Amino acid sequence: MKNSNQKVTIVTVTYNAQEYLEQTIKGVIEQDYKNIEYIIIDGASTDDTVEIIKRYEKYISYWVSEPDNGVYDAMNKGIDIATGELVNFMNAGDSFVNNHIVSEVLQSLLEETDILVGGINVIDQESNQLEYKKFEGPDNLLKYNPCYHQASFAKLSLLKKSKFDLKYTILSDYNFMLHCYMEKCNFQHFSGPIANYLTGGLSETNVKQAFLEGLIVLYSHLQNPDIVLNSYWSMALSHNGENLNFSRQFNYMEQELKYLDRRYSKIAIYGYGKIGKYVESILKNKIHIICDSSFSKVKDNSVFCTPDELKTKEFDLVIICVLGREKELKDYLLNQLQIDENLIYEFKL
DSSP: OOOTTOOEEEEEEESSOHHHHHHHHHHHHTOSOOOEEEEEEEOOOSSSHHHHHHHTGGGOSEEEEOOOSSHHHHHHHHHHHOOSSEEEEOOTTOEESSTTHHHHHHHHOOTTOSEEEEEEEEEOTTTOOEEEEOOOOGGGGGTSOOOOGGGEEEEHHHHHHSOOOTTOSSOHHHHHHHHHHHTTOOEEEEEEEEEEEESOOHHHHTHHHHHHHHHHHHHHHOSSOHHHHHHHHHHHHOOSGGGHHHHHHHHHHHHHHHHHHHHOSSEEEEOOSHHHHHHHHHHGGGEEEEEOTTSOOOOTTSSEEOGGGGGGSOOSEEEEOOTTOHHHHHHIIIIISOOOGGGEEEOOO
16 A cells, blocks of 8 residues: 555646536545645636636646647646646546545555546436446456546556547547556556546547547557457447447447438448448448458459559549548548549548
C-alpha cells in the first residue's frame, strides 16, 4: 500500500456547462482527503462558467479560460500543469460518489499500481435513473472500452509520457488505456463505484463516430486484430443488454450506407477488410468493383482489382473502407489516380 498522503491532481475540463459545473466543483473540494491539487481547464466558455469558477477560486490550485482544440487538448493542458503523483479527470457534469471516495482509493492503492480503475454510476439526464457499471478488468479493453476516466486514477508520469492523442476526438482515453494495457502497465481494480457519470457525453451523442474510432484504436495497437474485431463486431450486432449501444452504432452506419445505395448505381470499395466486407454486405449488387492492395493482378473484367487498376474502371462512387488511413488514401485517389473528389466517399471521423 502506498503513502496515503500523496498528492492527487484532479482535473476538470469544461466548456459552456454552467448548469453542471458547480456540482462537479463541490464534489471535488468537499472531499475529506486534503492533499488534492485541483485544476480547471475551461475552453473559453461564453456562459457563466468563469463566474462559477471565481466563486470557488480559493479552493482551486490553478484555472484558465482560453480556447482549445477540444476536450483531449484541454485534458493534456491539465497534464502539463499537474504536480500530483496520481491524476483523475472529473469533467463538468460528473462527480464523485461521496465525499470520502478519494480517501478510500488512496487507502486501497497498491505500491505497484500504475492505473486504478473503479466502476461508475450512470445517471440518465432525463429520467434521473441510475445504473451501476463495474470495471470488468483490463483484458476487456481488447473488446470494448470498459474504463471511464471519471473512475480512474493514473500515474502522472504515465500520462506525461503518453498524452491523449488528438487525432481521436471521442475515444482518446480508450486509446490511452489500451496503450497502457499493451505496454503491460499494472491495473488495479477498485471494487465499487468511484464516480457518477451523466449521460449525453461525446461518445453517446456521436455513436457512429465513437464506434469507428474504437475500431481505429484497435487497429492501431494490434498487429493481427481479426479475432478481437470479430468479438467487437459480434457485440455490435447484438441487440440485448449492455450491447444495445453497439447495435445502435451499426444502425447509424447502415442507414448511411442505405442512403448511398439509393443514390448510386455503380459503387467501388477501396479496402476489403472487415469494414469493406460489411459495406459489401449492405450495398450488395451495387458493388461493381472491389479494390485492395493485397490483390494480385486480375483480369480487367473481374470485380476485383488492384489500386492502380482502379483508374481504368467505371464507377459512380468509391468508398474508402480502410480505417485510420482515410486522408492518405484520399490523397492517393486524388493525386495519383486523378479521380474526381466528388466520386470519393469516406466515413467522417
